[in-house]
Amino acid sequence: MGTLDYIWMGILSVFQGPELFSIFGLSISVTLIMIAIGFLLGIAVGATPGLAGPIAMAISLPILISIFGFSPDALLPVMGFLIGVMKGATIGGAVPAILFNTPGTPDAYLTTLDGYPMTQKGNARRALRVAHFSSVSGDTFSDIVLIVCAPFLAILVEGYLDLPEKAALLILSLAFIAAAVGGAPAKGLISTGLGLLAAYVGTGEDFYPRLSLGSPALSEGLPLAAVILGVLIVGAVAHELTTYWRERGRQDRQDDPEGRDNQGLSLRLIGRIWPYICRSALVGTVIGALPGIGSTLAATIGYTLGRARHEKRKRKGDPSFGEGAPEGVAATEAANSSVSGANLIPVLSLGIPGNAAAVFLILAAESIGGFTPGPSVFKFSTEQVNPELVIAFGLFTCMFIANFLNWTIGGLIMRAMGIMTRVPKQMLLPVVLLLTLTAIYVQETAMVAVWITLAFGVVGYLMRVYGISPLPFVIAFILGGRLEDTARQAFASTGSDPWFLFNNPIAAVFMALSVLTIIVALRLDRRSQRSAKVSS
Amino acid sequence: MESPLSRDQKLGVFFMLFAFLLIFLWIPLDTDTGFIEKVRRQISIGDALAPTVAAAFLMVGGLGLLLFRAPETGVEEPLDQLAMRFAGLLFAVYFLCFLVMWGVGPLVVWVANGITGDALEYRLLRDTAPWKYLGFATGGTLAVMSSISMLEGRFSWRALFTGLVAVVAMIAIYDLPFDDLLLPPNGDM
Incomplete structure (x- = not known):
């Protein structure tokens, strides 16, 4: 089996998978349909303020597992659906940002700066087209980088890193995520510490389940889905609901955008925005490849770089950034969309989730079984077929199919989804909360899972109130068990050497980088605090 | 009287205390093996080590908030x-x-x-x-x-x-x- 054979098998596994129906004798596989359904759902939830891709993923997962079961055949339809949601939600977030000055997803905030002024000037459709074109361009670029880079990175990791280096790499990833995600690195460390602590409750190698307080409910460990959904989804919905309740008197929703324009996306306009898209796509891809750094930072950097270029090159009479410049919409959307593909580089090559959507892909893989994202996936074994590698190329195929849908029908559906912004938040969010808790119960079939989800929902809510990002928590919770197992194996394989993380040069470099990352981040944070104090 | 500590610094103190309790109370009382365990002359990592690493993250994070988040920067929004x-x-x-x-x-x-x-x-x-x-x-x-x-x-x-x-x-x-x-x-x- 050569590399090309694996790629071909991956493509075939999507197109020739279990058939759902056939048209004129042409078999349509269930994976294709699931990608399409996920994509449509993704645009709808992205376009609905208060909802986001991860919520749709969380609610759908138990249904999908119930439909497709726990066999390896379930992997591509389920993960294809989730990839569809991820891609759809990325472009859907721009709809309310442009039409109603309300970002559908947090990373679409910067889109409001130029998108909404364009709407006010009667150029809503043009703004949506610019957002769609930029978003899909950035996303496609990022996917190509993913497909090229992930296998090489995985082969490097598998070829050069032994157990001590892998343990050190996991520590470096956690340190990096703690330092980089959210506003303050110290809060990132706390979030990571809490996630690790939750991962170690009720687990371990001894007969007695550690930290279980003698409770039978905790003695089997905290359910993965209950904790993740509690912190990520229930916490977010509760925070959103309290924000709505606090601001319910304010009526800042705008009237319907005037549809008096009929301006499409001309080649001239594409030529104008293309340099901004390219630059932002590059920025977003580089940032997305680093685990834990969100699309908001990519959008901010893309927008800032775009603004600097625009100020130098704009012609007289062209709007500046913030006044309805199509280049502003392009710079933001290309940057935040190009994060989504690149975010899967650490997932597929190292098994380290980079964002919330990747967390749900890992959750799906762990629930179904038969595919463990990480460097072992990319073993190009020639004698025996490596089924995980076929699945990986199948996933890449799913991404390109979702991109194809995005290029062809995405814009049309995106413009039609303006209606979702009319769904009243106070009606929608309580239903989402019930739906999430029901999804958890259906998956775990135990009331204790609901109590754990609610309890971690409180944790997630409080983290948001105190400005602590929940993402390091979730990533640490997922990686905690693997970190301990790898460290145990590394300790045993080095003959119980207590300095196993420092004796090996690569592991020592990783450990030094971990400490350096934290120190530099803390110092930068202190400097920004001081400058904030001076300016206030 | 206003507290000399900012909200973030109080949060830091809270997590330092929590980490302290975790290391010296919860982990020793609720874990059966220590940092290192010796079974049949083989030394392996015990169950207490990983939670202690988690507590170390909390301790360092709390310390970071206490030392590096300046008191009363004036940019802090009050808690609602x-x-x-x-x-x-x-x-x-x-x-x-x-x-x-x-x-x-x-x-x-x-x-x-x-x-x-x-x-x-x-x-x-x-x-x-x-x-x-x-x-x-x-x-x-x-x-x-x-x-x-x-x-x-x-x-x-x-x-x-x-x-x-x-x-x-x-x-x-x-x-x-x-x-x-x-x-x-x-x-x-």
């Missing part, structure tokens, strides 16, 4: 106590509604037994319509209706209707198409 109370109430409503969900089915069966003289058991009826929907429909509708009413500051028929529609939709999504899925609370009655 009222909003937090509202969130507490919201969580309490969902907790209570799931308790209602858990209790309604057996209660109705008990009342029905009292009227008809039968000796039905909810446990045996939990996968039979309409019994299996009683708890979920009541608790779910109540949860959605109560939270919408809290958000709007008044009861409305629209809130009740939304709750009912949501529950029916969830039954249609999770229950009707699948034989192997059980709605709450029927899985562990």
